[in-house]
Amino acid sequence: xxxxxxxxxxxxxxxxxxxxxxxxxxxxxxxxxxxxxxxxxxxxxxxxxxxxxxxxxxxxxxxxxxxxxxxxxxxxxxxxxxxxxxxxxxxxxxxxxxxxxxxxxxxxxxxxxxxxxxxxxxxxxxxxxxxxxxxxxxxxxxxxxxxxxxxxxxxxxxxxxxxxxxxxxxxxxxxxxxxxxxxxxxxxxxxxxxxxxxxxxxxxxxxxxxxxxxxxxxxxxxxxxxxxxx
Numbered sequence: 001x002x003x004x005x006x007x008x009x010x011x012x013x014x015x016x017x018x019x020x021x022x023x024x025x026x027x028x029x030x031x032x033x034x035x036x037x038x039x040x041x042x043x044x045x046x047x048x049x050x051x052x053x054x055x056x057x058x059x060x061x062x063x064x065x066x067x068x069x070x071x072x073x074x075x076x077x078x079x080x081x082x083x084x085x086x087x088x089x090x091x092x093x094x095x096x097x098x099x100x101x102x103x104x105x106x107x108x109x110x111x112x113x114x115x116x117x118x119x120x121x122x123x124x125x126x127x128x129x130x131x132x133x134x135x136x137x138x139x140x141x142x143x144x145x146x147x148x149x150x151x152x153x154x155x156x157x158x159x160x161x162x163x164x165x166x167x168x169x170x171x172x173x174x175x176x177x178x179x180x181x182x183x184x185x186x187x188x189x190x191x192x193x194x195x196x197x198x199x200x201x202x203x204x205x206x207x208x209x210x211x212x213x214x215x216x217x218x219x220x221x222x223x224x225x226x227x228x229x230x
Contacts, residue, residue: 002054003062009074013040013044015029017193066078068126098116125163
């Protein structure tokens with residue numbers, strides 16, 4: 001199976017092509033950035049596809065991160081994935097950034113739980129907790145940092161995500177300490193591709209996975225002017 005993976009959810013723009021039969025990435029590229037994903041993504045995808053020496057119609061599916069993350073970044077990646085999938089007549093699947101963060105650790109963590117955490121600002125994090133076997137212990141949600149730490153009642157965990165250091169710095173001294181702290185700015189694009197290969201297109205749609213409403217609110221409409229009297 002040939003998978004094109006795309007990630008623009010957080011502070012990186014990344015694309016990769018995975019050949020599951022060969023068990024390797026044919027091409028990949030990542031650029032760290034806080035903004036500018038819209039300008040960077042399509043040229044990056046073109047370079048990755050050219051490096052892999054593939055046409056879009058040879059792909060079996062497209063995988064894209066759907067959040068939580070930057071509202072603008074998510075729209076860029078999801079729109080690109082949907083557009084390419086429509087043009088190539090291929091299915092597209094959506095993967096959460098929290099799952100993509102946890103994926104490379106689950107297979108080697110034994111019985112140690114994995115906490116994926118993303119900075120939601122204002123002293124909050126998006127987070128989920130999974131067991132070493134990938135079982136869901138705490139479903140994805142948003143909580144204050146203290147509430148997220150309090151939910152970690154499953155023993156010393158692996159911390160991963162762009163908020164891993166934030167949790168580690170606030171971790172109670174009298175609690176079992178984290179086994180590892182991996183503060184990646186964005187998920188490994190290779191694992192996004194592998195998750196995309198395993199996903200079911202019928203149950204993992206490429207639509208934004210929001211855990212809170214946008215910070216920016218639409219401006220209120222001005223009041224209607226009174227009707228002129230006759």
